[in-house]
Amino acid sequence: xxxxxxxxxxxxxxxxxxxxxxxxxxxxxxxxxxxxxxxxxxxxxxxxxxxxxxxxxxxxxxxxxxxxxxxxxxxxxxxxxxxxxxxxxxxxxxxxxxxxxxxxxxxxxxxxxxxxxxxxxxxxxxxxxxxxxxxxxxxxxxxxxxxxxxxxxxxxxxxxxxxxxxxxxxxxxxxxxxxxxxxxxxxxxxxxxxxxxxxxxxxxxxxxxxxxxxxxxxxxxxxxxxxxxxxxxxxxxxxxxxxxxxxxxxxxxxxxxxxxxxxxxxxxxxxxxxxxxxxxxxxxxxxxx
Numbered sequence: 001x002x003x004x005x006x007x008x009x010x011x012x013x014x015x016x017x018x019x020x021x022x023x024x025x026x027x028x029x030x031x032x033x034x035x036x037x038x039x040x041x042x043x044x045x046x047x048x049x050x051x052x053x054x055x056x057x058x059x060x061x062x063x064x065x066x067x068x069x070x071x072x073x074x075x076x077x078x079x080x081x082x083x084x085x086x087x088x089x090x091x092x093x094x095x096x097x098x099x100x101x102x103x104x105x106x107x108x109x110x111x112x113x114x115x116x117x118x119x120x121x122x123x124x125x126x127x128x129x130x131x132x133x134x135x136x137x138x139x140x141x142x143x144x145x146x147x148x149x150x151x152x153x154x155x156x157x158x159x160x161x162x163x164x165x166x167x168x169x170x171x172x173x174x175x176x177x178x179x180x181x182x183x184x185x186x187x188x189x190x191x192x193x194x195x196x197x198x199x200x201x202x203x204x205x206x207x208x209x210x211x212x213x214x215x216x217x218x219x220x221x222x223x224x225x226x227x228x229x230x231x232x233x234x235x236x237x238x239x240x241x242x243x244x245x246x247x248x249x250x251x252x253x254x255x256x257x258x259x260x261x262x263x264x265x266x267x268x269x270x271x272x273x274x275x276x277x278x279x280x281x282x283x284x285x286x287x288x289x
Contacts, residue, residue: 014278021277022055024202025164027254029192030108031063032209034267041111044207047273048169049117057164060112060119060171061195063188064096064104071095083137084243088147088185096185097123100173108171119169124176125183127159130191132176132184150176150184152191155198164199193250197257204254205276206247207267212285213240213248225286228252251287262287 028048034040051058068086069079072095080087088096105121112119124130132150136143163170174191176184189206196204212222213231216239223230231248234240240248251262265276265284276282 025057027196027204029206043270045111049115061192093148105173123173130176150186152194187246189247189250193254196254200258205263
């Protein structure tokens with residue numbers, strides 16, 4: 001009986017959060033170890049399906065770094081990263097598009113459908129969902145060409161709005177297209193931020209392989225809540241580096257364009273999405289305006 005009462009208490013704790021999010025859009029970037037472990041895959045898909053059935057509108061943006069690296073290795077192509085972004089030559093672009101659109105996206109759609117959801121897969125090419133131009137990163141003050149990596153210029157939301165208002169869950173592969181029809185690889189965290197901003201989502205959640213943002217490189221203490229100015233200071237001090245840079249920049253862009261809250265959470269924890277959204281303490285780092 002005590003166990004049953006505790007379960008009821010958990011549901012009651014979640015009630016105000018369910019009420020607040022009812023009818024709202026939550027953008028979830030799915031990546032990291034949660035895409036590799038079968039247990040975590042199922043956990044994430046169950047969380048997303050539950051959100052849809054209680055009246056929340058989840059929109060999924062997925063990565064696929066490990067799958068791309070594995071496919072490139074089979075083609076004897078070395079993976080290189082600069083500022084957390086994959087250097088993408090023509091061959092790498094072909095492999096990335098093949099893996100993200102043809103393999104990873106459809107696997108996620110299939111998993112959600114098996115859980116009782118109704119998922120539809122998109123890439124940024126479909127309906128020109130993600131328009132972009134060539135992106136150059138900066139190293140020591142110099143612009144560096146990293147190949148077919150895109151900088152988002154526009155998210156065309158009409159298709160997503162139609163789908164999310166209905167009973168479907170959109171699943172987006174982070175491939176964009178320029179005005180000439182050339183495809184570009186885009187960091188999934190960046191896409192999630194832009195999609196969340198364009199949809200004026202209530203929340204954006206980035207699933208990662210770390211506990212959250214920490215106060216220093218040697219610190220074990222996670223920052224559970226931070227404002228944008230605090231994140232800028234951590235960037236300027238060199239505490240936030242590598243793959244975490246596009247994550248926090250995506251969060252900042254989303255917040256500045258109307259998203260209410262952004263979250264960087266540990267995707268290695270089963271049911272991490274529900275724990276972050278529907279419990280008083282939550283997990284990971286929440287970034288606010």
